Amino acid sequence: GAVVSQHPSRVICKSGTSVKIECRSLDFQATTMFWYRQFPKQSLMLMATSNEGSKATYEQGVEKDKFLINHASLTLSTLTVTSAHPEDSSFYICSATRQVNQPQHFGDGTRLSIL
Amino acid sequence: EDKVVQSPLSLVVHEGDTVTLNCSYEVTNFRSLLWYKQEKKAPTFLFMLTSSGIEKKSGRLSSILDKKELFSILNITATQTGDSAIYLCAVELGGSEKLVFGKGTKLTVNP
Numbered sequence: 001g002a003v004v005s006q007h008p009s010r011v012i013c014k015s016g017t018s019v020k021i022e023c024r025s026l027d028f029q030a031t032t033m034f035w036y037r038q039f040p041k042q043s044l045m046l047m048a049t050s051n052e053g054s055k056a057t058y059e060q061g062v063e064k065d066k067f068l069i070n071h072a073s074l075t076l077s078t079l080t081v082t083s084a085h086p087e088d089s090s091f092y093i094c095s096a097t098r099q100v101n102q103p104q105h106f107g108d109g110t111r112l113s114i115l
Numbered sequence: 116e117d118k119v120v121q122s123p124l125s126l127v128v129h130e131g132d133t134v135t136l137n138c139s140y141e142v143t144n145f146r147s148l149l150w151y152k153q154e155k156k157a158p159t160f161l162f163m164l165t166s167s168g169i170e171k172k173s174g175r176l177s178s179i180l181d182k183k184e185l186f187s188i189l190n191i192t193a194t195q196t197g198d199s200a201i202y203l204c205a206v207e208l209g210g211s212e213k214l215v216f217g218k219g220t221k222l223t224v225n226p
Contacts, residue, residue, distance in 0.1 A: 006157075009156075032212060043217060044216045045216075093157060095214075103163045104160075105160060106157035108156040
């Protein structure tokens, strides 16, 4: 069964809206979670590493004020796309590992469409 | 710059065919190589490879890693229409758990 849950699966909203996406680890604690973005016909690109109890680490070129990450508990990380614009439309997906040296498991992703 | 290159990008076969998907990489700090299958939503985990020359097998799928030549292959025998998906190769970087993904191979298996 699923080990990582992501919600919502689909969001359609107007430009300027802020959108929050949740990522939960099911039946295990995840001190680290990862957020990816996937554009059509492109691969998954790591946006940031979410660390429980501390600031997220962002990849080069990803605006931290645009993509707010909060990892307030050992089972939940949230990504908020602030003041979203059409160019932010993409497939956002999170992942987590049960423990070190184990593969990352992915949530089902969130398809974000900004009109 | 760390990179992962998959080939072919797209492949169309008939049911029953055997396919080989390729993944080469150039990274500064290799920890492991992973294969995922992505259908409509999230990638699902297939294999994690850390050692050279040891084949991992799961049913009709198998994979092997060559750390000297910096590549891996994923084999699927007796393909079925349900194997149609995008197969992603990713390299995990040491020290950070970060994954660097290739662009994927889109496999279409026709009946």
